[in-house]
Amino acid sequence: MNEYSLLLPLLLPLVGAICLLLGHNSLAFQRVGGVACASLTFILSLYLVYVVDQADFVVIQVGAWEAPFGISLVADRFSAVMVAVSSFMGAAVAVYALGEIDDVRLRKFFFPLYLVLIFGVNGAFLTGDLFNLYVWFEVMLIASFVLISMGGGKGELEGGLKYVVLNLLSSIMFLAGAGIIYGQTGTLNMADIARTLSMTPDAGWVTSSSMLLLVSFGLKAGIFPFFFWLPASYHTPPSTVSAIFAGLLTKVGVYALFRAYTLMFVPIFPQVQPLILVLAVLTMVTGVFGAASHFDMRRILSFHIVSQIGYMILGLAFMTPLALAAAIFYLVHHIIVKTNLFLVSGMVVRLKGSCDLAKVGGLLKSAPWLALLFFIPAFSLGGIPPLSGFWAKFAMVKAGLQIESWIAVTAALLVGVLTLFSMTKIWAEAFWKEQPADVDAQPLRNPAGHFAYMVVPVAVLAVSTILIGLFGEPLFSFSERAAAQLLNPQEYISAVLQSQVEVLP
């Protein structure tokens, strides 16, 4: 039975996308089907987390080809929790899309593409094969390319072009790196690569191919100095699309970095560690400075993705049990909070016609409930107790203090303060100050759907960040168990290579 728990979160979005394509004439079917499929995927992914937490690993050898010859699908605790939280975002944003995505976009197959995106993201989290990971990346990218440039406006096309070209280059680097690894080890199964590399440690090509993968995954994750496409493109599409991109796509890059350096490249990690540490600190700092210099809500939020990615990479660079657990906790917290903030920015656009901070104001008076819905995720991102961001940052800083990495800890704390500064800037400008008299801010004309569709997912996500803050212990102990698995790659290797080949009926 276990194998179904792994297959269903993968197959369901694909089947859903095909059904939606077949029924493309009915927009009502697109809406209902898209939301239903995304929600069902979320429920099934929770079951996957439950199964994985019981069984430690769920492994499928696709087509009953024995590892390392066939493609293995592997779920450990880390990938299971990533699948669950990204499917959660998939469900919430699908509901939000009902309120924002207009009929024109729906006719251009918005929901099928959206489900293919979730399909690609879940696949990338669950695969145990390096070349297969490349294919999942492409599945995810093709869907995201269309989603980002779908509107056909000048900004969308321009931002889309930058996004497409840099992500294509990242895929090419990945392919080259995977090719070199295959040429030298003769295998593509990540567990088998890890096993082979641990027997041939100090070869020059290991470092070079690991650097190619670092650049490729770093480009996708948006770490310094590869992040430039991110703030140049994420603010151009509708908030629904930016929100799902902000929540999921960069995190797939982070996930791949974690998988590469806790499994395949363990033998050379000590040499790479200083580099990753420096990149993490620079990512945090440049991201937060970029955010401080901007005056448009979504551009500020885009730069904050970059700076927060730095915290997660910092967890990888520390590589202690606490740091990895903190990084996993941070990933979960960040995906929820960042998606939520982008969704709030879409509501601001709907009410005021813009999210340029110079043009909007007075929202505290005209929509106090929206102010509350912004306040919760914004100050969670800034790390105010008792919200989830506080515990994430607290654990990360504690992990840094334990290994006496003073500079990184100082940078992390400083970046936290500057994050809070950006959030208070948005708060003071958009919510607190009076509406500028010389700007005529009108609500959007002809909105696509009822406003309640936008309020409900935002409220649900805000409540979940409070719940993680107040009752975060189960999630944190789960993160600790996941981190223990990451630190013990031998378990992963033997789970994949020695798993019984089960023939699926």
Next chain:
Amino acid sequence: MEGLIAVLVGVLFATGTYCLLRRSIVKLVIGVILISHGANLLVFTSGGLLAGRPALVPSDGTVPPAPFGDPLPQAMVLTAIVIGFGLTAFLLALVTRAYEAVGDDDINAFRNTDT
């Protein structure tokens, strides 16, 4: 043979990078195509090249005779070529639309979303 192809891969990466650094968006597309072909060739060669040793099982055996060319990189390259072909088609369409929207093929005109 590998040495020759290694040089070719280097030339493709170099010319591709050069095209990427030019200011025209059409050359941007050409650059991406060249680099992706370079990566495909790299993967193709990575398994080692053996002339005239196909991985064919003789009718009276169960395994191909000892040194045989590895077919897996070729399968991988085939996948990568197909993906690259689709993405290039999309990129060309996107570049055309972006050119129509911005009205210029100079990269310097594409700075509206940056700052």
